[in-house]
Amino acid sequence: MLSRKPRLNHTELGKEEGDYPVPGEMEYESNIAGLDPSAAESEATPADLSSLSCPECAGPLYELRDGQFLRFRCRVGHAYTADTVMDAKADVLENALYMALNTLEENAEIAERLAVRSRARQLLQAAERFEMRAKEVREHAVVIRRVLSEDTSEAPTGTD
Secondary structure, three states: OOOOOOOOOOOOOOOOOOOOOOOHHHHHHHHHHOOOHHHHHOOOOOOEEEEEEOOOOOOEEEEEEEOOEEEEEEOOOOEEEHHHHHHHHHHHHHHHHHHHHHHHHHHHHHHHHHHHHHHHOOOHHHHHHHHHHHHHHHHHHHHHHHHHHOOHHHOOOOOO
8 A cells, every 4th residue: 555645735825924914003012022122212102101110120101902901011021911010019019118128127227326326425315316216217117017027818809
């Protein structure tokens, strides 16, 4: 029995590549995603400007409606769904809170050191001022520490 080699189908599809027009919005987004410098420097915008900033680069986010879906993209090319932009913003907030906590604790430590030095030099008013400042800063740090230690997984989702 003779075996036949498989043959590729050479059926004509009717249109050549490039015959299908690409919407301008999609082409612009593709250029941005591909880091095309002309797209990022262009005066054109991918969609309506939202009131949000990009969680990664802090540039403006544009709001894109894709059927029933809401998406966001910045001019640099970062892209988000509505859910991922909320998650990314939560991460940015958490990082900012940790930075604030560290800064407050460092400021309290400096104020406490200055209070000790002032007392050693008999500068009692300055020492009291530094002690008061350290106490206030430590109180602010406690508030931020509480916020960071709360379990956000039990927070209401708004889908009830």
